[in-house]
Amino acid sequence: xxxxxxxxxxxxxxxxxxxxxxxxxxxxxxxxxxxxxxxxxxxxxxxxxxxxxxxxxxxxxxxxxxxxxxxxxxxxxxxxxxxxxxxxxxxxxxxxxxxxxxxxxxxxxxxxxxxxxxxxxxxxxxxxxxxxxxxxxxxxxxxxxxxxxxxxxxxxxxxxxxxxxxxxxxxxxxxxxxxxxxxxxxxxxxxxxxxxxxxxxxxxxxxxxxxxxxxxxxxxxxxxxxxxxxxxxxxxxxxxxxxxxxxxxxxxxxxxxxxxxxxxxxxxxxxxxxxxxxxxxxxxxxxx
Amino acid sequence: xxxxxxxxxxxxxxxxxxxxxxxxxxxxxxxxxxxxxxxxxxxxxxxxxxxxxxxxxxxxxxxxxxxxxxxxxxxxxxxxxxxxxxxxxxxxxxxxxxxxxxxxxxxxxxxxxxxxxxxxxxxxxxxxxxxxxxxxxxxxxxxxxxxxxxxxxxxxxxxxxxxxxxxxxxxxxxxxxxxxxxxxxxxxxxxxxxxxxxxxxxxxxxxxxxxxxxxxxxxxxxxxxxxxxxxxxxxxxxxxxxxxxxxxxxxxxxxxxxxxxxxxxxxxxxxxxxxxxxxxxxxxxxxxxxxxxxxxxxxxxxxxxxxxxxxxxxxxxxxxxxxxxxxxxxx
Ligand SMILES: [Zn+2]
Numbered sequence: 001x002x003x004x005x006x007x008x009x010x011x012x013x014x015x016x017x018x019x020x021x022x023x024x025x026x027x028x029x030x031x032x033x034x035x036x037x038x039x040x041x042x043x044x045x046x047x048x049x050x051x052x053x054x055x056x057x058x059x060x061x062x063x064x065x066x067x068x069x070x071x072x073x074x075x076x077x078x079x080x081x082x083x084x085x086x087x088x089x090x091x092x093x094x095x096x097x098x099x100x101x102x103x104x105x106x107x108x109x110x111x112x113x114x115x116x117x118x119x120x121x122x123x124x125x126x127x128x129x130x131x132x133x134x135x136x137x138x139x140x141x142x143x144x145x146x147x148x149x150x151x152x153x154x155x156x157x158x159x160x161x162x163x164x165x166x167x168x169x170x171x172x173x174x175x176x177x178x179x180x181x182x183x184x185x186x187x188x189x190x191x192x193x194x195x196x197x198x199x200x201x202x203x204x205x206x207x208x209x210x211x212x213x214x215x216x217x218x219x220x221x222x223x224x225x226x227x228x229x230x231x232x233x234x235x236x237x238x239x240x241x242x243x244x245x246x247x248x249x250x251x252x253x254x255x256x257x258x259x260x261x262x263x264x265x266x267x268x269x270x271x272x273x274x275x276x277x278x279x280x281x282x283x284x285x286x287x288x
Numbered sequence: 289x290x291x292x293x294x295x296x297x298x299x300x301x302x303x304x305x306x307x308x309x310x311x312x313x314x315x316x317x318x319x320x321x322x323x324x325x326x327x328x329x330x331x332x333x334x335x336x337x338x339x340x341x342x343x344x345x346x347x348x349x350x351x352x353x354x355x356x357x358x359x360x361x362x363x364x365x366x367x368x369x370x371x372x373x374x375x376x377x378x379x380x381x382x383x384x385x386x387x388x389x390x391x392x393x394x395x396x397x398x399x400x401x402x403x404x405x406x407x408x409x410x411x412x413x414x415x416x417x418x419x420x421x422x423x424x425x426x427x428x429x430x431x432x433x434x435x436x437x438x439x440x441x442x443x444x445x446x447x448x449x450x451x452x453x454x455x456x457x458x459x460x461x462x463x464x465x466x467x468x469x470x471x472x473x474x475x476x477x478x479x480x481x482x483x484x485x486x487x488x489x490x491x492x493x494x495x496x497x498x499x500x501x502x503x504x505x506x507x508x509x510x511x512x513x514x515x516x517x518x519x520x521x522x523x524x525x526x527x528x529x530x531x532x533x534x535x536x537x538x539x540x541x542x543x544x545x546x547x548x549x550x551x552x553x554x555x556x557x558x559x560x561x562x563x564x565x566x567x568x569x570x571x572x573x574x575x576x577x578x579x580x581x582x583x584x585x586x587x588x589x590x591x592x593x594x595x596x597x598x599x600x601x602x603x604x605x606x607x608x609x610x611x612x613x614x615x616x617x618x619x
Contacts, residue, residue, distance in 0.1 A: 084558060084615035085549045089534035107619075138614030145611070167502075167524045169534065172548045173560050176524040177613040179503060180510050183479060184486030184610050207524070209475035210463075210503040215483055229475035229503070230465030234529075238465045248470055258473050 059111040059126035072115030093170035108139040112147040118273030123151035126161035137168035141178025148185045157195040162213040166206020179211035221250035221259045350545040356519040361573040365414030365457045371580035388436030390428045403588035411447035414457030431464035434477035453491040456508045463504030478507040485510035491594035496520040516552040518567040523550035
């Protein structure tokens, strides 16, 4: 079928100190309102050189940024959403899926890869906001679950990069159950004593936050990311009052004790390596 | 003027109610002045009532079931606990911040003997709604704060310590979307429950008794058996919120209810629930006693079958159960 571009699940090799963006695109930074050439932002890992606003990255960009020498192997790229409820609102879910696949060239809102980070073999799952708002349906649940299982069977660490508007409404209760499925599978990782790191990016809300994204051993967050359960609009309507400045942002979560470290993207790889080095040290006293 | 015994009528029940009222009047008339023509009209009307009743209740739309699930006279968690158990010791607080009246929990004797099982101690807990303005506000309409989920988890861990089975009753329009709830980690509280409930080495029977909205319901909804009352609903979002997000208007709640496929038969079809517990005609509120009886019987049967499993088998089967939930294709 034409709408689905099958990707080669081979080894990707690319050393990326920068993210390639076509020339001639200008963008207004939501952080400081400066108009910047996208190429400039790309050179800076999509962080505004002026105010450090973090623009969104795709799963592929995270993989290339974080894995040693930008080398990694992608798995589960062949899982696609079906439309189990034959869901129709203003559009049908099937047509939404079709449009999203065409537009993003992704099969769904999460991908997994394995490779090395700082010489440590690791299983990574990353979400893609560009695919129906990074929403979690059956495929995302299964992809994250497989990343967990792969970490367990290969006895490696796990990193999940969360970026999601929440559960995918168009799969009804099936999408809700993905919260239980992913969370339940993390128990195996726990039993095996394998490290689980979460990176919370803008935005991480709803069912993703209320499941695997809040279950890490260590929670990293990109600066200024919106992280919460209920959306700000719903809370504002319920409370009938304006929300405090910085409410549900990374810095707020750090202060309230739900995030360990806020990390600038330009230091992210180094931070992950440092943590992995500490936890996975080769010490004769580390008993298994 | 309404009397204390007046049943709260749902919009779609009104034609039936009108016909029943008319029948009552004719019967009254007939007893005062018996006449063959009247007798005939009465029996004709009786037929019409009967057929209207079945045409309404056997063809409930998804939205009508949502209305029944929200019926203000529907049995709530504490009503079920009162009917199904003895000696309920309600316990309070999460030992961290406070107590949340939107979730009630405690140990009690489940009265299983009358269903061919046995009377035994269980942990029973659930979302609790209020009946009047004051208690509704006190119970936060059954919408928990993080403390509710943490209290539930504290007690479920106690149940594991004592080796007691757990019964959870789901009935919530969602976790409370408040500023303080976010400050105290609503998402983290729910996530932790999902993780921990998958690992508790005692049987867990989950029953959706009314509304099962989103993570707020699932936060006490991971278990070995997922049962659902016939007119309860369970989904990722309420029809109203779904309408407001996807249709950008509050007016498409009926369409949203239809699209979400949120009823017990729908969920049975996609493999999320294990069993539908039939309700008395018109809904649980029409005959609460019959409802308790029907629910108690089913819970007893499941507790009986679960107690034969070792903890290891229980946990393995529980994980496989949730692993199997989802629909996707692999190219
Ligand atoms: Zn900027």
